[in-house]
Amino acid sequence: MVNVNDLGIKFKMEKRRRSGALAFILERSRYRQRSRGEFWALRHVSFTVERGETVGIIGRNGSGKSTLLRVIAGIYPPDEGKISVGGEVSTLFSLGAGFNQELSGRDNIYLDGIMIGLTKNQIDGIIDAIIEFAELGDFIDMPVRTYSSGMHSRLGFAIAIYSDKDIVLIDEIMSAGDAAFRQKAEIEMNRIMGERTVLLVSHDMNTIKRFASKVIWLDRGAMAAMGEPGEVIEQYLAASRVKKPPPDEY
């Protein structure tokens, strides 16, 4: 389903990734002299995810977890190695970063749905389920900028879950909601597990343990370990020198 072989993604290391045109002209000589360092966000990463598998991805902040999901979503092309994804991928709206703030929740559902390749009819069919699941009520016709962070992430999660794509990418969304939402999210996760291929990034080890059949531990862009969840989490926690599961970072 997802086959990653010796994957490498590099970024240019610059103080300012975007610079000014004026600065460019004024500091031209300095720009030329400056050596452009490179930084591998991911390197030598290889793994296979079978259809219907749920894979947890863990690692410290900046270890390349989100970058990996973006590669699978086709946003970053690999600089090294190969990746093949057999199937359509859901959105990666982690905490609703891709929403248009001025538009209503309803409009955003349509826009996002079309973005990931659904047709208007397909969206008509799932929109009620999304709205109900996200518990938005009357807020669904309010601009997204009026939403609380919980509403944002509930909507993002609902779209990812209901969009019926073969591969569902979930980036730290589960831990954003309150207890009631988490329970609902877990029910939905259980529903799609087995049917879809899920890649789940989380800092909440309990979430990972509950859902993942396999865990990948990324450390500074490299694969530190991969395998049975209990074992890998044990190793990761030992390396982080934390006895108990770390609290949520959000």
Next chain:
Amino acid sequence: MIEQLKKVWQRRELLYYVVKFQMKAENKNKVLGFVWSFLDPLLLLLTYIVLVSIIFKRGGPQFPILLFISLLSWRWFASSLSRSVTSISSKVGLVQSVRFPLAILPLSGIIIGFFEWLFGFVILVPMLFIFEAPLTVNILWLPVLLLIQFVGTIGACLIVAVFGTYLSDLGNILQFAIRIGFYLSPILYSVEDLIPEPLTMLYMLANPFAGLLESYKNVIIRGVAPTEYALAGLVFACVAFVVGLWYFSRSEYKLVKVI
């Protein structure tokens, strides 16, 4: 490059929705919403009529409509450019969340600009009767002129969209360039009024937009054929289109990592 065109064509439904929702989002913040689409060009027109006709006592009897059509067409070009500069960098969250052809972002700005042109044109039509502009068969040239402008604007906007993503102050520089371009183009004046005969050709070739603007005036208001200098615009538009498309296709993947 052909690949790029195919990609965008395949996602034309997405383009439609991006345009639709973008326009919705832009109008939502205004109390009068949709009405502003008509008020905007009218107020702009009024400003320049006061300046030229009343303060400087220049321009002929048909000046308001000559001004209006050039103003609308220039505004389409200028607003497309200014939208393109930030079209990608302002959508960081979206670009890093879903894969789609990025060209859709600058392209949607150009299409929105064309709708603004259309709204303005709706106001222009009754004015054409009031100011007794002759309606001739030459009006059929209008779609051709619009197409030339559309193609050229796409090229320019694709380039600006890439540079605007790398250079955060390009917007400021561009605003200045647009202002200069406005005065250098035959909008507040007509070429025959201001440019001495021997220099006409030089002027028209140096500013490909000039031939286009004069042609708009010819076919809509003067009822004659477009000037031969529209050809300069055509050549320039095609070159800009090819270069823009090539450069954008080349840079598209790099952009995602820069923003």
